[in-house]
Amino acid sequence: MHADIRRSVILCAFAVLIQAFYIPGVTYKPYTDGETIPLLVNKVYSDKSELQYAWTELPFACPPTGRIRTRRLTSGTSITLNLGEVLRGDRITVSDYELVMGQDIEARHLCDKEVNSDGLRRTNELIKDGYVAEWIVDNLPGATSFQSTDKTRKYYAAGFKIGDQLRSAKGAEPSFIINNHVTLVIRYHRAPGKDGAKGKKVIVGFEVFPKSISANNRTDGLPADVHAQQDPMALVPQSNSTGETDSSEESILSIPFTYSVYFRENAELDWQNRWDMYFVASDDSSNVHWLAIVNSLIIAGLLTAVVAVILTRTIRGDIKGYEQTGIKLKTKRSQILKTTQPYQKNHGLLGQIDEEGDADISDDEDMEDITGWKLVHGDVFRAPLYGGLLAPLIGSGIQLLFTTIGILILSVVGVLNPSFRGGYVSVGFGLWIFAGLFSGYSSARVYKTFGGQVWQKNVIVTASLVPGLLFATIFILNLFVWMRASSTALPFTTLLALVFLWLFIQLPLVYVGGWYGFTKHGAWSPPIKSNVIPRQIPPQPWHTRPAQAVLLAGLVPFLVIFVELMFVFKSLWMDKSGYYYVFGFMGVVSGVLVVTVIEVTIVGVYLELCAEDYNWHWRSFLLGSASALYIFAYTIYYFFAQLHISGFISAMLFFAYGALACVLYGLLMGTIGFLAAWTFVGRIYGSVKVD
Known part of the structure; x- marks a missing residue:
């Protein structure tokens, strides 16, 4: 009976909420x-x-x-x-x-x-x-x-x-x-x-x-x-x-x-x-939006063809030749062990040839068939330097990815619309807080994969790194805005509310996700074990050096979103209305952008591995986020060429908020690039079996 009463109360309360809910x-x-x-x-x-x-x-x-x-x-x-x-x-x-x-x-x-x-x-x-x-x-x-x-x-x-x-x-x-x-x-x-x-x-x-x-x-x-x-x-x-x-x-x-x-x-x-x-005025530019989509599809199509050639022809041929070489090596190893076993037994060295066989056999002329990315198979899954910093960045990127997808979906279906004043920020902030679970989970698993042991430290860094950067920047800017008595300044109570949400909601969610990811699921197992001694990296060609690779990789995604970016900038900085509403176009362009970032990262990592450089973890993150540099450069151009902003504080706010937006964009695209590279590297080296 008590259960029925409780059920009735809950249903009545739910009905009242539905009647009072205003969309x-x-x-x-x-x-x-x-x-x-x-x-x-x-x-x-x-x-x-x-x-x-x-x-x-x-x-x-x-x-x-x-x-x-x-x-x-x-x-x-x-x-x-x-x-x-x-x-x-x-x-x-x-x-x-x-x-x-x-x-x-x-x-x-x-x-x-x-x-x-x-x-x-x-x-x-x-x-x-x-x-x-x-x-x-x-x-x-x-x-x-x-x-x-x-x-x-x-x-x-x-x-x-x-x-x-x-x-x-x-x-x-x-x-x-x-x-x-x-x-x-x-x-x-x-x-x-x-x-x-x-x-x-x-x-x-x-x-x-x-x-x-x-x-x-x-x-x-x-x-x-x-x-x-x-x-x-x-x-x-x-x-x-x-x-x-x-x-x-x-x-x-x-x-x-x-x-x-x-x-x-x-x-x-x-x-x-x-x-x-x-x-109505924006509708007149719909042809330009379609031009942006066509431009994006052409660029992504050409890049897809390049990636398809790499995956279907080059890598498959390399793997097939590598497997054939591996069979020869396995046969020769067996012959060496048979001929040297009596000697090992008499001298107490049984097992040493088996452990060190790779070093002896590597001098064989058959190893000349193994070149490029195949030479670093024993080092490609080695934990990167500063992995304790990369893991929280990946976790925060996953958190931002969940938030972005949620906002795009809600915008496309019409839940988020211009009449919902402040809805994009409010709903996005709520999704960000809730996504702390996914942030802690993914960060903890990546952290353990990189050999981390103190998962509590990783949780604190993950929950504090990006939110701390955002809050500190906004707080400092707020001091300048306060001096001008602008309504843009956040009230002190709002700042306290943000700190409360971070301490008592997001941090516990990240902690729960980190505990579950580290203790229950643990690290991802690489398909190939790493060698004890790292391989020496040879001098790199110009196109695989970090600076050149990042600049080249960032140009293509920027060209994909350049046209649509002009409309976003106009809505935010010129009209000041924030009534950017063509989320159908934005959804298509965003999808093409993600595909482009994935393909650019795969190509960049493949070229890096072919140059016998196995430090692909940070490189993949930087390749994915590289277009943020071009967006910030376009922000500078837009300020001087299109806007009429005057005054030191206004200019400082423009560049500071523009830089924050580019940092968040780079974090999002860098995470997508890292996940794409992780999948790509695991797949190609998982297909190589040499005993």
């Missing part, structure tokens, strides 16, 4: 006529700076008064954010703008904001740097509408300008105006299903048309005609009674803020397609 982009919010819709203010951002600022902390922003109540929200309430939103600099607050479904407002006064000289100076700097504001209605960012290139379609660009810089005479000080009036156009559609039958509506568009109207063109704070041409609101201190400008520090400017609201039905746009308006 952004899937679950819609219907509104009835007369219902108040909250307008959320978030932040301002610019393509000229990496610093973002919360709207409510700007010197010209009207402070919320708490007079607007919508459902469970009151103006001035800060919205609870997920980890991804905090990391991307969001600071969302309910505003005093009153939106009532179906009710147009010709003009309404919001507030008169008094701004002192310091506030005016800062506002001028924000306008000069081209900052745009992000407001949110029903999870849609306020957009500026444009026409497509062929003038046949309208599309949205997230955000709207907070002001403009006026052209001034040569040598004169620049003048600035602020957009103190906004016309808000809410586009709606009939709600689907039963809600639509009840007259409910869903929001499918949120457009913002900013305008600057001088205080002299107003009556009781309201503009006489919001549609007529008006004198702009210049950001200069007010004049005193004598008509002269007061230049003292106490001089202020009173800025009136007003707004208009219009509700318009859009019967052609369904709710589930409302985000398409933000991507």
Whole structure:
């Protein structure tokens, strides 16, 4: 009976969770006529700076008064954010703008904001740097509408300008105006299903048309005609009674803020397609995406042909000849043992010829048939130098691989989408934490394979190396951002939460995975035992030397992703929206990239072994991660050629975060390269049997 009660409680709780679960982009919010819709203010951002600022902390922003109540929200309430939103600099607050479904407002006064000289100076700097504001209605960012290139379609660009810089005479000080009036156009559609039958509506568009109207063109704070041409609101201190400008520090400017609201039905746009308006301009570049895929497939196809020749013809022929030579060696060894056995027995040397036979037989002329990669069969599975560092890197790479695959799958199926603000970072962080199990497991097995004994030490290094590097870098950068009072700065409580997640969740998961991998499964057994004395490595040709090999290996994968990389950079650094959505293209290009990295690594390791260099472990990792160097070089080029970022802190943030991204990419591709080389080497040497 108690079991039935517990089962019923669990089912009821599960049902409540299902009803309360909201999937952004899937679950819609219907509104009835007369219902108040909250307008959320978030932040301002610019393509000229990496610093973002919360709207409510700007010197010209009207402070919320708490007079607007919508459902469970009151103006001035800060919205609870997920980890991804905090990391991307969001600071969302309910505003005093009153939106009532179906009710147009010709003009309404919001507030008169008094701004002192310091506030005016800062506002001028924000306008000069081209900052745009992000407001949110029903999870849609306020957009500026444009026409497509062929003038046949309208599309949205997230955000709207907070002001403009006026052209001034040569040598004169620049003048600035602020957009103190906004016309808000809410586009709606009939709600689907039963809600639509009840007259409910869903929001499918949120457009913002900013305008600057001088205080002299107003009556009781309201503009006489919001549609007529008006004198702009210049950001200069007010004049005193004598008509002269007061230049003292106490001089202020009173800025009136007003707004208009219009509700318009859009019967052609369904709710589930409302985000398409933000991507019309991106759709025009779909042909370029297809060009990127074709380019990637051609490069990968040529490389596949090279690898196929190596595997099917060269290596198979080498193995066949090696096996024939091995049969001859086995026969000659038997003959030597038979003829020398009486001598061994009489002199007490029985067994020495058997143990040292390889050294004696290696001088035989038949060993001339064994060349290239076959000569290092006794050393190829020797533990590499600094294996205690390589194993944690491989473990962290496995962790990152699991996270990346999870994000791509969730993005392709639509669970992660632009309406899920901060979802990519939040879900990715959760997958990363959970993947600590796989990180500890794989790292421990590789560590034991390399001869490691203290698995607890390996667990600590695996759990601390990459997360410690990321946290230390972000913490140092955060100090600079804090000094600028930017919303990009992580709150101290968030930093504590990250440390808590690392200490009490990820570290135990890595520990459990490491214990299970080291004690239960143990090391991978190589197909060939290593010789006692390492073989001397001969001088290497130019193409197998580390620097040249890495540079050559990194070029091919970079060419595979170069075109798609331009779109990713544009979304992250120029648009600042983060609304990169063509994950179908990204999934295909990523698959081709992985295949290319595997094939490049196999070719590089094969050439290295043919040059009688058996130190392939670190080389395979470096070959796989080599394209990260080209991506960082492209990042530098993109900064100087495409971006207009100014200021030391913004430039430092750009290069620091770009370098971190390249390091993580290199870790991921390096792990894939190492696993490919491990499989390749084990397969070819496992096929060689010489007794």
